[in-house]
Amino acid sequence: MLLSPRFLRSVLKTMATIAVTFIGLLFITFIIGRVMPIDPALSVVGDKASEEIYQAARKAMGLDQPLYIQFFYYISDVFRGDLGTSLLTARPVAEDIIRVFPATLELATIATIFGIIFGVPMGVVAAVNKGRWPDQVVRVLGLFGYSMPVFWLGLIGLLVFYGVLGWVGGPGRLDIFFEDVVPNITGVILIDSLIAGDFEIFGNALSHIILPAAVLGYYSIAYISRMTRSFMLEQLSQEYITTARVKGISEFQVIWRHALGNVMVPLITVIALSYAQLLEGSVLTETVFAWPGLGFYITAGLLSADMNAVLGGTLVVGGVFVGLNLLSDLLYRLVDPRAR
Amino acid sequence: MNALAKSFAVAALAASVALPASIGQSFAATPADTLVVANRIDDIVSLDPAEIFEFAGGDLANNVYDTLVTFDPAKLTDGYKPGLAESWTVSADGKTYTFKMRSGVKFHSGNPVTANDAAFSLQRAVILNKTPSFILTQFGFTADNVKEKIKATDDMTLVMETDKKYATSFVLNCLSATIGSIVDMKTAMEHEADGDMGYEWLKTHSAGSGAYSLRGWKPNENYVLEVNENYWRGAADMKRVFMRHIPESATQRLLLEKGDIDVARNLSPDDIAGISGSGDVKVEEDLRGRIMYFSLNQDIPTLAKPKVQEAFKYLVDYEGMANTFLRGQYTVHQAFLPLTYLGELKDKPYSQNIEKAKALLAEAGEADGFEVKIFVRNAQERLEIAQSLQNIFAKVGIKATLEVGTGKQILGAYRARKHEIYLGAWGPDYPDPHTNADTFAHNPDNAFEAKNTGKLAWRNAWDIPAMTKETEAAVQESDRDTRAEMYRKIQADHQKTSPFVVMLQKIEQTGLRKNVTGFYTGSAVSSVYYWTVKK
Numbered sequence: 001m002l003l004s005p006r007f008l009r010s011v012l013k014t015m016a017t018i019a020v021t022f023i024g025l026l027f028i029t030f031i032i033g034r035v036m037p038i039d040p041a042l043s044v045v046g047d048k049a050s051e052e053i054y055q056a057a058r059k060a061m062g063l064d065q066p067l068y069i070q071f072f073y074y075i076s077d078v079f080r081g082d083l084g085t086s087l088l089t090a091r092p093v094a095e096d097i098i099r100v101f102p103a104t105l106e107l108a109t110i111a112t113i114f115g116i117i118f119g120v121p122m123g124v125v126a127a128v129n130k131g132r133w134p135d136q137v138v139r140v141l142g143l144f145g146y147s148m149p150v151f152w153l154g155l156i157g158l159l160v161f162y163g164v165l166g167w168v169g170g171p172g173r174l175d176i177f178f179e180d181v182v183p184n185i186t187g188v189i190l191i192d193s194l195i196a197g198d199f200e201i202f203g204n205a206l207s208h209i210i211l212p213a214a215v216l217g218y219y220s221i222a223y224i225s226r227m228t229r230s231f232m233l234e235q236l237s238q239e240y241i242t243t244a245r246v247k248g249i250s251e252f253q254v255i256w257r258h259a260l261g262n263v264m265v266p267l268i269t270v271i272a273l274s275y276a277q278l279l280e281g282s283v284l285t286e287t288v289f290a291w292p293g294l295g296f297y298i299t300a301g302l303l304s305a306d307m308n309a310v311l312g313g314t315l316v317v318g319g320v321f322v323g324l325n326l327l328s329d330l331l332y333r334l335v336d337p338r339a340r
Numbered sequence: 341m342n343a344l345a346k347s348f349a350v351a352a353l354a355a356s357v358a359l360p361a362s363i364g365q366s367f368a369a370t371p372a373d374t375l376v377v378a379n380r381i382d383d384i385v386s387l388d389p390a391e392i393f394e395f396a397g398g399d400l401a402n403n404v405y406d407t408l409v410t411f412d413p414a415k416l417t418d419g420y421k422p423g424l425a426e427s428w429t430v431s432a433d434g435k436t437y438t439f440k441m442r443s444g445v446k447f448h449s450g451n452p453v454t455a456n457d458a459a460f461s462l463q464r465a466v467i468l469n470k471t472p473s474f475i476l477t478q479f480g481f482t483a484d485n486v487k488e489k490i491k492a493t494d495d496m497t498l499v500m501e502t503d504k505k506y507a508t509s510f511v512l513n514c515l516s517a518t519i520g521s522i523v524d525m526k527t528a529m530e531h532e533a534d535g536d537m538g539y540e541w542l543k544t545h546s547a548g549s550g551a552y553s554l555r556g557w558k559p560n561e562n563y564v565l566e567v568n569e570n571y572w573r574g575a576a577d578m579k580r581v582f583m584r585h586i587p588e589s590a591t592q593r594l595l596l597e598k599g600d601i602d603v604a605r606n607l608s609p610d611d612i613a614g615i616s617g618s619g620d621v622k623v624e625e626d627l628r629g630r631i632m633y634f635s636l637n638q639d640i641p642t643l644a645k646p647k648v649q650e651a652f653k654y655l656v657d658y659e660g661m662a663n664t665f666l667r668g669q670y671t672v673h674q675a676f677l678p679l680t681y682l683g684e685l686k687d688k689p690y691s692q693n694i695e696k697a698k699a700l701l702a703e704a705g706e707a708d709g710f711e712v713k714i715f716v717r718n719a720q721e722r723l724e725i726a727q728s729l730q731n732i733f734a735k736v737g738i739k740a741t742l743e744v745g746t747g748k749q750i751l752g753a754y755r756a757r758k759h760e761i762y763l764g765a766w767g768p769d770y771p772d773p774h775t776n777a778d779t780f781a782h783n784p785d786n787a788f789e790a791k792n793t794g795k796l797a798w799r800n801a802w803d804i805p806a807m808t809k810e811t812e813a814a815v816q817e818s819d820r821d822t823r824a825e826m827y828r829k830i831q832a833d834h835q836k837t838s839p840f841v842v843m844l845q846k847i848e849q850t851g852l853r854k855n856v857t858g859f860y861t862g863s864a865v866s867s868v869y870y871w872t873v874k875k
Contacts, residue, residue: 039752044385046393047751048769048779049471051791056469089559090386090543099558155590163594170600171591176376176582179564180556290586292561300382300560303746 018322022315026078029314030071033307040305044087074311083315084308088300093312096297101316102187103173104293107285108278110213115220115274120260120267122221123228127236128255138225145222154215154288161211169208171290178204212289216282220274227270231263264335272328279320369599375578375856375873378586378595379605382560388542389461389521391470393769395867398518402867403565403581405521405548406572408439408458408498409512411771413860413869417680420512420771424453424522424549425498428512434505434818439498445572447524448546448553455492460525462490462500464537472519474794475770479503479511507817509682513772518867523547551576551871560585565870576871596621596851602875603859604851609667612849620854625668629678629864630846631776632670632725634714634763636839638801643712643760647704649839653690654697655732656843665724666844673845675831676766676780678864682820683773683827689835698736709737715759717747725843726763755793757801765846766796771865773827774815780840781830782811800839807833 041058042049049057058064062073077084083093126138161168169175173189182189182196190209193202235241236259244254279294286296294313301309370376383394389401410423422428425439445453466476466486480503481489489501502511514520524547528538531545538547546554551573552565565581584601586592592604593611599620607615615621636643636652643649658672675685701707712733716726723744730740740761743750754762768775783797783804784790792798807830814826834840848861858872 042752042755045471047747047755048393048794050474050794053469053471053473054793086559088382088385091559096559155588158591158594163598166598170595170598171586172584175600176562176584177371177374179562179582287587288591290584290588290591292558292585296560 014326021322022318023075025314025318026075026311027071029311030074030307031067033305033310034067034070036302036305040087040307043304043306078315083312086301086309086312087306088304088309093308096309097294097312097316098187100292100294100297102189103291104279104286104295106173106188106190107209107213107216107291107293108275110209111216111220111278112271112275114214114217115224116271118217119221119224120228122225124232124255124260126225126229127232130233135229138229142222142226145218148218149284150215150219150282151284151288153218154212154285157211157215158288168211169204171208171288173208173291174201174204175208212285212291216278216285220278223274224267224270228263228267231266232259235259235262261335265332268328268331268335272324276321276324279324280317369853370602372875373577373579374582375580375603375870375875376582376584376601377603377605378584378592378601380587381563381583381585382587384557384559386470386543387546387554387557388468388470388539389518389523389548390465390468390539391472391543392518393470393472395767398867399862400554400563400565400583401518401521401548402550402862403552403870404546404550404554405518405523406445406453406550407516407518407520407522409516409520411516411866413862413866413872416860416863416865419509419682420516423516424458430508434508435502437500437502437511439500441496441498442572443496445549446570447527447549448568449524449527451524451526453522453524453549454495455498456495457525458498458522459490459492460528460537461521461523463487464523464528464539465519466490468537468539472517472769475514475517475519479506479514505816505818507815507820507823509820509823510772510774510815514770516866517770521548524549552581555580571871573871577874578870581870593851596853599853602853602856605848605861607849607851609665609669612668612851615851622852622854624850624852624859624861626848626850626861626863627671627679628846628848628861629681629768631673631676631678631766631842632722632764632844632846633676633766633840633842634729634761635796635800635841636761637757637759638803638839639757640760642706642710643839645704645706646837647700648706650836651697651700651704651736653841654693654700655729655736656690656841657692657728657732658688658843659691661725661728662844665728666721668849669721669847670844671847672843674835674842676776676834676840676842677773677827677831678768678776678845680864681768681771681773681776683824683831685828685831685835687832687835692732694732694735701736701738707737709739711739711741713743713760714740714763715743715745715750715753715761716763717750718744719747722763722765729763754799757788757799762800768864773823774811777811777814777827777830780838781807781834784808796840802839 041054041061041063045054045057062070086093086096089096122138126135129135162170178201182192182198182201185192185195189205190202193205241254241259244258283295283299286293294316298310298313301313379396381396384397386392387397387400389405392398392401406424408423408425409420412418412421424442424445426442428437428439430437441455447453462476463486465473466481467483469483491499493499527547528542531538531541533540544557551568551571553568555564555566557563562585563583567576567579569575589606589608589611593607593615595601596604612623616623636649638644662670662672672688673679674688674690677684714726714729716722726742730742733740753759779796781797783795783802785792786798786801786803797804810830814823814830817823817826850861852859855875857874860869860872862868
């Protein structure tokens with residue numbers, strides 16, 4: 001049944017779509033990178049280099065070759081699993097990404113958890129109380145979330161919760177003295193410290209992540225609560241809700257089981273998209289909190305014409321989007337019998 | 341319970357799951373034998389001293405490697421002192437330098453430091469031919485001849501032969517630069533791949549004899565230095581140095597005030613003002629080598645008129661900028677050699693005089709002004725300076741538009757002579773006056789095809805055969821005082837006749853915890869020293 005021709009065809013189709021998506025993604029990023037008026041060779045040799053050293057660097061980087069040949073070389077390296085070497089860090093891009101991505105993953109995941117556990121209930125409450133004060137409160141909170149510059153919010157958060165109250169750890173993923181104490185297994189410090197059984201480091205990492213995750217999570221909360229509200233309003237006006245109420249089902253069940261159950265499918269898409277956005281890395285949050293994540297890495301690469309780093313990062317972001325799309329497809333089937 | 345109350349109960353339950361994580365956390369000051377510094381270290385692209393050419397990399401090398409000739413951090417203006425070379429002699433013809441190595445010094449690996457290591461290090465710097473290699477190759481060394489010209493005659497004697505006579509101070513000053521760092525030959529060669537003399541390995545590791553060894557480096561994150569207990573000057577008080585990459589000034593300030601770091605190196609004027617006079621922190625100032633200037637492309641006829649150039653010099657509000665938005669970060673300086681350099685020129689002949697500028701423009705036939713583009717990179721202080729210039733220029737009818745881009749975009753245009761006015765900074769490469777004279781006042785071939793992109797005079801298409809000769813003469817003058825006088829004369833001429841408007845010199849303001857002493861940032865001639873720090 002599972003290996004039916006229809007199923008195989010759909011798997012092949014999905015894989016072909018993914019391959020085309022990735023190659024297209026790389027091609028566009030590559031072209032943008034090459035037409036940008038930033039000179040990667042100059043990034044490496046610096047302002048004061050002589051023409052001779054500059055030309056040698058151009059040659060060593062293959063920049064003297066026609067564009068299509070450069071792209072061909074790059075793609076064939078990628079297929080061999082070689083993402084090239086970063087100009088900025090002098091290390092293989094794959095190694096860099098393995099180092100920076102877990103930092104972003106950790107932050108984005110906790111931020112999204114915040115987004116779900118606060119955003120969904122807030123959206124439901126707002127929908128149920130449409131036009132009354134709880135709805136207004138959620139609306140104002142959401143509006144704040146949308147419009148507050150993350151940079152400012154991060155700095156104020158640091159000032160209050162780290163500087164004045166001392167409730168949370170400062171910038172960075174850990175106090176510097178804890179750096180490299182637990183073995184790096186997953187790169188996610190919260191998990192690695194648990195694996196090593198070192199609860200002091202776990203606590204320290206938690207105290208450092210809580211604030212940036214809350215700041216990022218606030219944006220998720222704003223987005224998810226607004227979307228939940230509108231999905232819920234649509235469901236609450238449906239006839240089956242009226243029927244359920246007439247049948248005497250408790251209001252709690254009507255709202256939290258029947259209505260919310262039916263908004264799960266679009267809600268999963270919304271959450272997946274918001275999660276994917278956070279996984280791209282938030283440059284400003286990462287800058288304020290000195291959080292060495294993917295966003296910071298890609299931006300630094302872009303500004304220095306470190307195209308290997310940018311392309312490598314783009315692949316990961318592309319992978320995240322494709323992966324989360326597949327995951328939300330799977331989840332649809334789980335939560336919605338009609339999709340099976 | 342009604343639906344609303346139930347809904348809130350669910351939300352409250354959700355909140356209670358998340359909240360405990362943020363409760364309670366205590367923090368302590370940094371340990372007494374540990375120095376924690378916050379700085380921007382994203383300019384580090386390599387840790388190989390043959391390639392390091394940016395500030396953060398230079399700071400690291402200054403503490404991990406030793407050079408033959410060095411400085412006393414507490415008395416930088418005294419000039420060079422013996423380092424790994426205990427003494428030296430110069431032959432009568434001024435071309436052969438013989439260095440006697442300091443005995444009993446060991447690398448971090450335990451290998452002894454010998455003249456062979458010194459010869460290897462200088463040879464590899466020339467052979468690898470990375471950006472800073474010109475500091476050595478300007479003495480006539482090439483990949484082909486360097487093994488002949490720089491060699492160890494025995495374990496303790498290094499002989500170096502230059503292609504012609506240069507001022508002794510010039511040669512020795514150049515050897516004190518990062519590229520003169522002495523690398524552990526055995527360790528480097530153990531990691532050699534494809535004849536690279538250990539380059540790939542040394543890009544991310546260290547093999548020196550300095551006060552500290554490198555324990556780890558995470559690009560754009562941090563590096564950690566471990567004390568060298570066998571350091572020839574004696575082990576440093578700070579047993580570990582943690583460098584954290586904190587890009588944001590406000591974040592650095594918070595960390596400093598909380599005591600989570602000992603030193604903050606990139607505080608903005610606002611944050612410096614904010615911490616000044618507060619209990620546990622202090623601010624120290626040091627004059628650095630960076631010069632802020634703008635220059636006029638001589639390929640553009642209007643900008644090539646001498647009267648127009650002079651008018652620009654009278655337009656700038658030097659004091660106004662230094663006292664307002666640059667608050668304490670720059671001092672007014674109008675000559676191309678930074679203050680504290682041999683041959684420094686303190687004269688400041690120009691101050692803002694709009695009427696005079698107008699008259700000069702009228703004499704040049706530009707009374708109605710003209711349109712011009714200012715090329716500037718998108719860094720805050722440069723943009724502020726550019727906007728100040730733009731406003732003042734408008735007062736005499738010069739309509740300036742800003743071409744803003746990343747450092748690399750703007751530099752690309754500058755190196756290709758595609759700018760009109762370039763506003764930027766220049767930092768000396770080594771602690772000798774020739775470093776800036778060679779770029780501001782030396783242009784042996786002004787042809788576009790000559791591509792002397794390393795020289796600012798060439799980039800601005802400024803043809804100066806006479807001044808080029810004077811600069812060449814100054815670099816060969818052995819008498820220190822005569823040499824200093826020659827540079828003063830060149831600078832005085834340069835102030836009057838050049839298309840360069842030198843405006844300001846950098847003052848570095850460092851925020852430190854009150855208990856930190858002996859943190860030298862190296863002034864204009866050197867880099868930061870950690871081994872002198874006490875707490």
